[in-house]
Amino acid sequence: MTVASLDLDLDVFSGPFDLLLTLVLREEIDLLEVQLAEIVIAYLDHLEQRDELDLEVATEFLVLIAALLELKSRLMLPREEEELLDFEPGEAAEELLARMLEARRYRRAAEHLSARLAGEEGIRYRSAPLPPALRRTNLADAGAVYAPARLGRAIGDLLRVPPRLNLEHLTSARVTVAERLTHLRSLLRRGACTFDEAVRGADRVTVAVTLFALLEMYKQGEATWTQPAPFGEIAIRPGASPPRHEAAAL
């Protein structure tokens, strides 16, 4: 399975995850009405049924859900958390607005083109082979119309390999569930710890991935956690089951 085909049954939406993403971008679903936690739960349910964790897919899911969270938080422009955003709230809204306007422009152009095509329906052009007398071309009539250099240049272009792009600014490859599992296990080998300790100094994506790794350990009985109050400290303790051998777990 891929993340795109993850089936969701939410209050405002029922269908695959990639369709939800599309609808959000097309403004057909208001992101503010989507409970992102429900999506995470649906994903965890899916993992439960499969009883295995595909780490690559899990990482992809986290990147996508993190993007949705970021978008939603920009939509909400949380004043008390302004400093967490890379953008000024006004700037974020303007950027989002510009993207929506651009998408809207081409959606309308698309409607125009579809209508045009429908208007030409039933207009057919003839496609028949030429009569035999016209099919023979005389080689002697053919002059040099193309430059041979065009061919040399094409080969030169094909020999060229593009320089590797610097992809470090992309979040996708930065942190994996496997890395965070290893990190949590090494912390728990020394006894209990708090979630804050586990993610000290980490960026938002790493925090999300770590939380996901913790959920996985909880499911396997490797760790338990308690949080006395919402937004309170999360205390993590080693669970009843010993950690599986790491090589087998990965």
Add this chain to the structure above:
Amino acid sequence: MSELARIVEALLFLSPDPVAPSDLAQAAGCDDDELAAALAELDREYAPGARGLQLKRVAGGVALATDPLAEEAARRLLAKPRTPPLTPAQAETLAIVAYLQPVSRPEITRIRGVAAESATATLEERGFIEEAGRSQFGAILYRTTDLFLRLFGLDSIKALPSVVEWDPTPDEEAELRDRLLRAGEQRAADPSAA
């Protein structure tokens, strides 16, 4: 009908593609004015509703095409299915290519917000778009084809309405901006909404 108009009619019947007027003049051995007169004569002959065929200006040339009146019968005779309409994804991708060409697939994806791979492949297969070289990073660039112009009844890509026409009105833009800001105010008023 003049001899020249008859010759031009025959050339249009035989040619598999729309023919540029200059090519018609050269083949028929006449000058541009004479050709224009012959085309005007054919235009009168093929006035709308007069015949089963019509004279179209498409893809920078002149072409004969059927009147939609005959479509149902043509479908029965040729057993050729009707051209399937575009899916929304294909139409959006085609619109982006038509207005921004040459444009790469990553750029199309950025604007649409979803992958454009299968839409691009289908449009290429249907002959609406074609490769137009590579970007500096090696991504294939796309542009529309003459077949696109023909099937959409366009004489050239310039015959498309200006892209500005599709921009939301200032009112709509203001409304969208308003919606975004209102969302922020709601959040501020009710922190538990997160």
Add this chain to the structure above:
Amino acid sequence: MSELARIVEALLFLSPDPVAPSDLAQAAGCDDDELAAALAELDREYAPGARGLQLKRVAGGVALATDPLAEEAARRLLAKPRTPPLTPAQAETLAIVAYLQPVSRPEITRIRGVAAESATATLEERGFIEEAGRSQFGAILYRTTDLFLRLFGLDSIKALPSVVEWDPTPDEEAELRDRLLRAGEQRAADPSAA
């Protein structure tokens, strides 16, 4: 012109081969007498000398054909090599065939990093390349034609320009074919070039 005659005219225009009157009647949804009347109407319309086209009765049925008057102009327009500007995909494909011939389509695809089907078909249809047997794995091999040499003003394939001038890494020793295949695979493996 009656509606039925207009429909029949469109059907004859679209058909590459003569059509049996019974097939015309069935497609147009009329009976034999009505069809005969429509054909008589078209006969008057296409009376000899009236137009650039003629209505002909031949063995297989009825057909539209051009008046011999247009023969010479048709030869000037159509009986010559079609040499529109090469698209980038066509130029790449043609260059690969020219420098590596004989070369199979899978190899062309590996070097380009994208399928070369439509470019190969167009080049073959225009007579620039032709089949040259099969590879040991059964893939069709291609080579360039004499028409190709003429259109590029080359005496022989040996007269192709040396690639050195456009080679980004001229110091490499390996054979051109190996280097092209390696570059193609590297491009395909690099996600930023996708």
